Amino acid sequence: MKIDRLVAIIMVLMERDVIGASELADMFEVSLRTIYRDIEAIGKAGIPIVSSTGPGGGVGIMDSYKMEKRLFSASDITTLLIGLGHIKSSFPGDKLVNTLAKVRGMIPQEEYKQIEMKANQIKIDLSPWYGKGVLPQILDTVRIALDTQRVIRFQYITRKRIESTREVEPCRLLLKDMNWYLQGYCRIHQEYRTFKLIRMKHVQLLEEAYELHNIPMEQFDHHGFPNDVKEVVRLRVDDEIWEDMIAFFGDESLVPDGDRHYIVTTRLPVEEATARLLIGYCDHCVCLEPESMRKLIKELLRRTSVLYFD
DNA sequence: TTGTTATCTCACCGCTCAAT
């Protein structure tokens, strides 16, 4: 932790001629006192630190000691800042504060304002509008498990609401379609599985460590879930929901059908979850085929109507 | 020239936490 911050401070000092200790304290979210201690440690390590008092004063590294480090272009740094900013919103912790400070330290002083403005033009924030939810805690635990190669145990609720205890050797975190997933080796089922984080609860980090093994990524890179049997589904939708349809199934799946309507042809699992999704679009979407899907939708609508009509 | 302000330097003290 401390060593990370020291390295990050050196990176910042390498780029800036002089920087105030209070600015460094803000940057690294520590006190002024700690920054002065860090500067002293850097000096003791043999890096020639120069300091100046008075307004506009601060600390810096002797010019003769600095080296060329323009390995990154302005656009590289902007991309890094956007990415790190997003990760920081999902994973709280010191490490990313230090990493962000290091990357900011690479920005040449004359381009600082412009690069910061560009980085702020794109904001990726997956946190909910209301409340904080449990996702950040789960994400943090999984991240630590990946970092320290430790097994995690949790209660998992499947899509069919079957709850069971799982012990998993995490392989990777996946963000797909605005949802976080954990992909790893399930010790209970003795195979690689994908778990939706929001359906995990009571996530515990076990003491037990696991050996890194060759991860069969091809098992994880399929589209959808291995248990899904997909069938060709044809929908007739109106232009109220064309945007959602393109987002779900892609532009090529939509064929114009008369005035303000489209035919969507795609492959979906024929199950209640799909029926619920389609019913959610009310009269903007009708399933043309297969018959099995239509039957499911009709049954769901019948059950729903019982709740509202005599 | 003097006072104000901003900044660094130094020396304390006390708190928390992990290791022993």
Added chain:
DNA sequence: ATTGAGCGGTGAGATAACAA
């Protein structure tokens, strides 16, 4: 229980820029 690392807070002092 003790020890050490890391950190935060505070106060006194030195220095430099700037304005009156």
